[in-house]
Amino acid sequence: MLSTEHVSLTIRDKTLLKDLSLTIKPGEVLAVLGPNGAGKSTLLKLLSAELKPSQGQITLNAKPLTAWTKAEQARLRAVLPQSSRLSFPFSAEEVVMMGRIPYRHSHTHNQNRQAVHAALQIAHVEHLAQRLFTSLSGGEQQRVQLARVLAQLWQVDSEQARYLLLDEPTSALDLAHQHHVLGLAQHLAKTWNLGVLTVLHDLNLAALYADQIAILKEGQLQTYGEPQTSLAPSHIQQAFAVEVEVMPYPLQVNRPLVITQRPNFNQFTTLTL
Amino acid sequence: MRFLPLLLGAFFSLILSLSVQAEEHKPLRVVSVGGALTEIVYALQADAYLVGVDTTSLYPEAATKLPQVGYQRQLSAEGVLSLKPDLVLVTEEAGPPAVLEQIQAAGIQLVKLPSEYSAEGVMMKIQGVADALHKPAEGKQLSDAFMADLAAVQARLAHTEQPKVVFLLSMGKGSPMAAGRATAAHAMIGLAGGQNAFADTHTGYKPVSTEAMIAANPDLLLVSKDTLTSLGGIDKALNAIPGLKLTKAGKHRRIVTMEGLHLLGFGPRLPQAAAELATLFHTQSN
């Protein structure tokens, strides 16, 4: 398990996260939702050890995160960034190969190449392998990066549970690929026994693919639980300040469907008149 | 026919003995680095020995036809060695030091002569070059003539007025720099019967402010021909040099020029240069 225990983060008198406790369980997808500035990215940085909590602690497989070396962490946890700033002319395959850097001493070159090919296949980017990463579209780059983090976790002989952290993985993708990526995350959670955390903006994507949903607001955990309970209209209204209706998802058992009401601008128009 | 080998033998032994004799007066191969040194080599009529000179060796004209070893402060060890010299004449200005060491390490005689800006300095150069070229008699003759000429010039200037002179050096960019003490120009102004207007303010070449120029109030401005050309002639120079217009030199448009190397070379032609400069001083200041 990868968990935060009563974690707070304060930077220069500004509280970014407050008393946050949640757990990513192997085999499950945890979706983190929340309005802009709620602390989702901060949470991801804490879990990926880019930032250290001011209070509380983070544990990875029952040991404090700080007790693992950076190299050990890299074999247990991969992070998909929101966007990529790679500006040097690597081929897509070379980028995916970088996911195997943590295994450059422990595995043979051939083993690592196999992992890269498997990752390219499951991320549906095999046809892009020889293209220059910088020449790809935003969505293609995102999928190649996904292949890279999958290559990083592609390790059949691991006894430890591994974790995949996704920061808005669907932001640059078309409809088909949004579902492909989240479906894949769900599938790998089950088959590779991965613990997946994904930051999302689309409530219905979360409703469809997440096993657990956490909603953050102003640095605090507001709601945490299964989709049916966490996506109650009152929770959503409280967090996002929008009027919603929630109904059962057609043909999907135990999955809610969130329908957002159009905002009402009458108050403003009367004001100007 | 039996005599032939004998004859040949005799012939060769004759040649051999001649060449052994010639060994003592074997023509030297000399590289001269420094305009003054090259002039001295010519004045000693040893120019046949010269196989290379540096970029400051511009007089006499014939010297410019010789292979160039480059700027005297940026010599190349291998370049100098490629001329297969027996003797390399340099002044203290030559460098870089490591290159001079390499030339010596290659077994080449390197004679380093002082580059003092004085008559004594020139005498030391003449003597040093003459000794290195094994021409002590010619050296003595040259230095005697040099001293006599210089004494004559000095005698002529003993009771003349001493105009205040400022020498400016154009460095290509920025304001021109004025010669202070310990410069060739300072020494030359003195030898020509003038006094350096900036003798008391600084040593070496320093840029001077408008106010310093007005305070110095020189009677004459002395520049090299190249500097005057780069300043764009007398009229432009008067405007370009800060404060000059407000000095006596500026008001009376007294600007004196000489060819730079002749003026500052401190070679065997020093007496002539001093005499020419003195004439320029006094025709201008009257």
Place this chain on the structure above:
Amino acid sequence: MNKRSQGLLISLVLLLLVMTILALGIGAVEIPAAQVLRILAQQLGWPMANPPDAGQITVLVEIRAPRVALGILVGAGLAITGATIQGLFRNPLADPGLIGISSGAALAAVSVIVLGATVFQGLSSALGAYTLPLAAFIGSLLVTGLVYRLAKLEGRTDIATMLLAGIAINALLGAATGLLTYAANDTQLRTLTFWLMGSLGSATWTQVLTTLPLILLPVLVLPWFAPALNAVLLGEAEAGHLGFNLERIKQVLIVLVALIVGTAVALTGVIGFVGLVVPHLLRLAFGPDHRLLLPASALLGASLLLVADLIARTVVNPAELPIGIITALIGGPFFLWLLNRYRHRSF
């Protein structure tokens, strides 16, 4: 490492070998190739019936050979340094000369030359031959750290900020150097001119051998950081996710870079553009993978500097040009071409 990479490295080793032989064989003093080999054999203790000409031995062994060795060291050092900081700064236009690292080294060295007799006297006598390299090392270390801090924006260095910081620092150091020339005497001024132009002309075996480890060790150690630099190109956070302790690695890399540039400047003065041109040519042809780029840059940089020095010392024979002029003549237009290229599309 694949066959293509191995092939490239082997070709570059061969190229360097050929350039070394050419650089040893060509010069103002004519020494035929066969004679070069005979002298080398004789130097290695090969018995010889009629030994080669003593003058030629001196030129080859005492003048040309240390110069060639220095060229290889400095060329390899500057090129691998360029490749490293381009990776570390995630910025393909970083060059030790352009961003002021070399100037920092030069200023520190100039300070020691000018003020050495008075201010740093104790230091100079204690450190001997290492005084200049050490001072230059400290100078380049400070500037590298400073530019990195100034130009870093959201985890990468912004090209414009970095170049502007470089201009500012170069101007500042130029002014400080200019100020020091007022305090310098004539002999020191001559040494300063040498610094600012760059030259391999003063190479001696003592000098090359005493400072050899200061460049050679970092050059040999740097390729070890290739995976980390590759990861850095993805992003600093990403490099952390891939298991690298980036803060530590950055510190080590900056120290290694400063060590190479400082020593190189102390030995040869400022020689620009090698660190820019070499990694670029290699990246254009073989991609940005540092596992290949770093060793290949070292090899090609050494060859390039040997060619530049060969031109510098033969083109106005028997005089010679400062090598900095040659590298700037090659590098200046190349840099403008790169700027234009990057203005129109990403790297």
